[in-house]
Amino acid sequence: MSHVLIISYLFLGGVGGGAFIVNALLSLLSPIAAVASGSERQSLVFSGDAHRRLLGPGFVACSFVHLLGMLCLFFHVGRPDRILVFVTNPTLSTVMIGAYALVALAICCIVLSLVWLGSVRMNAAFIRTITVFGMAAAVVVVVYTGLLLQSFSIIPFWTSPMVTVLFSISSLSTGTAFIFIVSYISRAKLMFGSTIKRLAIIDAVFILLEIVTLLIFMVSSFNNPITIQPTTVLLFGSMSWVFWGFVLAWCFLQYST
Numbered sequence: 001m002s003h004v005l006i007i008s009y010l011f012l013g014g015v016g017g018g019a020f021i022v023n024a025l026l027s028l029l030s031p032i033a034a035v036a037s038g039s040e041r042q043s044l045v046f047s048g049d050a051h052r053r054l055l056g057p058g059f060v061a062c063s064f065v066h067l068l069g070m071l072c073l074f075f076h077v078g079r080p081d082r083i084l085v086f087v088t089n090p091t092l093s094t095v096m097i098g099a100y101a102l103v104a105l106a107i108c109c110i111v112l113s114l115v116w117l118g119s120v121r122m123n124a125a126f127i128r129t130i131t132v133f134g135m136a137a138a139v140v141v142v143v144y145t146g147l148l149l150q151s152f153s154i155i156p157f158w159t160s161p162m163v164t165v166l167f168s169i170s171s172l173s174t175g176t177a178f179i180f181i182v183s184y185i186s187r188a189k190l191m192f193g194s195t196i197k198r199l200a201i202i203d204a205v206f207i208l209l210e211i212v213t214l215l216i217f218m219v220s221s222f223n224n225p226i227t228i229q230p231t232t233v234l235l236f237g238s239m240s241w242v243f244w245g246f247v248l249a250w251c252f253l254q255y256s257t
Helices: 002-029 049-077 080-088 094-116 124-150 161-186 193-222 228-236 240-256
Strands: none
Touching: 002 049, 002 094, 002 124, 002 161, 049 094, 049 161, 094 124, 124 161, 161 193, 193 228, 228 240
16 A cells, blocks of 8 residues: 555656646746736736636646645655654755655645635735745655655666656656646636647657657666666566557657647
8 A cells, every 4th residue: 555655646746746837837927917907016916717717727736636645645654753853853855855845835736726716816926926936846846756766776777867857857748738638627728729739839848858868768777787687678578568558658648638
């Protein structure tokens, strides 16, 4: 059960962080989020129904995925006292930075969900600050999750720094695809067709970077005497069709989305 929880967190943490970065960037580029007219220019931000439909569900979906990932990580740890240590006796470490980034991102997700659903109104500068801060926290979460995967020294194949790089790029790609799905469900795609098309181009670039990074990862693994055997088995062994099948299916789903 513990293995299922940590694997679930790795997936949810990557998707949630990547999706937040994409949705937050869209909100910063939104003219209604950045500009308020008349007396509301300096005090309040009011988003129209169209932008609410695009950004509100996106932030809500990010909140759900991120909080679910945090729950998986919490139950994987299994002992609340270990988590309380970060509050009562914080020490500078990768785990501590990741833990605080997770909490910070959760708060930003919830606040921005309320803002873009129209439930609350806030100062325009404050909303932009929360958005930028949340993007920074999301970047830390994505990198931290990649480092967590890389730290599994029991599997030498995963200890390469390329794992973190590949995971980070994949998080942005899957996060973009996740926002695509949300825009379909909320029907925001009908009103923001050109924006979604631009995102599709960006996602295609992410996919290309993933492929290049994966190739570099495979080549570097061949040059490592510790990982050459598992790499050979993965690429050319009796079960290699599973790996290549997943890679092709993943590329197809990313492109079609």
